[in-house]
Amino acid sequence: MTSSDLELVSHHLCPYVQRSVIVLTEKNIPHKRTYIDLGNKPEWFKKISATGKVPLLRVNDDDVLFESMVICEYLNETTPGSLHPEDSLRKAQHRSWNEFASQILNNIGQLYNAKTPQAFTDASEQLRLKFERLEQEITLPYFSGPDFCMTDAAFGPVFRYFDVIDEYLDTDLFSGLDKVKKWRNVLSERASVKQAVTADYPERLTTFLLNRNSHLSSLIESQFAELDHA
Numbered sequence: 001m002t003s004s005d006l007e008l009v010s011h012h013l014c015p016y017v018q019r020s021v022i023v024l025t026e027k028n029i030p031h032k033r034t035y036i037d038l039g040n041k042p043e044w045f046k047k048i049s050a051t052g053k054v055p056l057l058r059v060n061d062d063d064v065l066f067e068s069m070v071i072c073e074y075l076n077e078t079t080p081g082s083l084h085p086e087d088s089l090r091k092a093q094h095r096s097w098n099e100f101a102s103q104i105l106n107n108i109g110q111l112y113n114a115k116t117p118q119a120f121t122d123a124s125e126q127l128r129l130k131f132e133r134l135e136q137e138i139t140l141p142y143f144s145g146p147d148f149c150m151t152d153a154a155f156g157p158v159f160r161y162f163d164v165i166d167e168y169l170d171t172d173l174f175s176g177l178d179k180v181k182k183w184r185n186v187l188s189e190r191a192s193v194k195q196a197v198t199a200d201y202p203e204r205l206t207t208f209l210l211n212r213n214s215h216l217s218s219l220i221e222s223q224f225a226e227l228d229h230a
Contacts, residue, residue, distance in 0.1 A: 006031040008071075009045060009056040011038050012204050015105055015157030016068035017055040018196040022153040023072045025192035027079045069098055072150060083150040094144070094151045097137065101154040104130050108161050112209055112216050120215040128173050131180050138179040141186045148190065156193040159184040164205045168219045 008024065010017040010033050024031050036045055041052065048064050049056055057065040057074070065071050076083050084091045107127045114120040137143075143151040162173070162184075174181050187193050198204075210217050 005060055007058040007061075008033050009049075009054055009058065010035050011054045012198055012201065013208055014054050015161070016053075018157035018160070018193075019068045019153050020055045020057065020071045020075070021196040022156055022192045023075045023083065023150070025195055026083065026148060026153065027075060027081070029075060029079060069095075069102075069154075072153065076150065083148070083153065085144065085149070090144075094149060097143070097151050098154040100130070100134070101151070101158055104158050108158070108165075112165070112212055112214060114215050115213075117215055124169070124171070124173065131173060131177055135177045135180050138183050140179060140182055143183065148192075152187060152190075153192075155183075156187045156190070156196065159187055160193070160197070160201075161205070163188070164202050164209070165216070168216060168223060 006024075006029065008017070008020055008031055010021070012035055021033070023029075036042055036054070038054070041049075045056075046052070048058070049066065050064075051066055053066070055066070055068055055071055057071045059065065065074055072083075084094060104127065107123060107130060111120065111123040111127060114123050139145045142148050143155070166172075174184070206220065210220050
């Protein structure tokens with residue numbers, strides 16, 4: 001494959017785009033990355049997108065794939081090596097945990113969109129329960145041992161949210177979850193995970209969260225106000 005063969009249509013903050021970028025990087029696949037504004041979608045994007053969402057993978061300018069894990073599976077299957085276990089049952093189990101990562105991303109969306117303190121607390125509790133369940137499954141240093149796998153690619157974007165959000169939470173969602181915390185740290189140092197976003201990601205995410213008109217928005221505003229008066 002060459003960079004002209006594959007184009008990943010992206011958005012700077014989308015965690016599902018990040019999954020695809022991580023796999024592209026892990027498998028050393030040349031590609032072109034095109035960022036769009038989802039608030040002002042280009043006409044060419046509307047014409048080729050079945051869902052109106054990113055990521056999209058354009059293959060040879062003619063064919064389009066959508067849904068992040070479908071894209072990741074295609075990239076994995078069409079290049080040497082695999083980010084999945086060889087055993088069919090283990091592979092299916094990993095795919096189940098990839099779906100679990102998507103559920104956590106939905107919970108994160110509920111957290112940053114929560115309008116009231118109670119809704120925010122409820123979303124935080126749901127996330128805590130998810131991470132407690134995850135604690136039971138991690139082998140370390142990566143999800144299932146020494147080798148980086150597709151499930152690691154699925155969870156890298158999950159933990160990245162908290163690199164920004166942690167600063168504004170009253171409680172540590174990862175307190176006492178030693179395996180989750182170690183895994184999170186290992187993923188944060190992985191080159192493919194680091195390179196899945198642009199350098200200004202923290203600033204972009206903070207601006208996005210401020211504009212949600214949510215309880216988290218007010219927490220961020222309050223902290224900014226305190227800094228201004230310090």
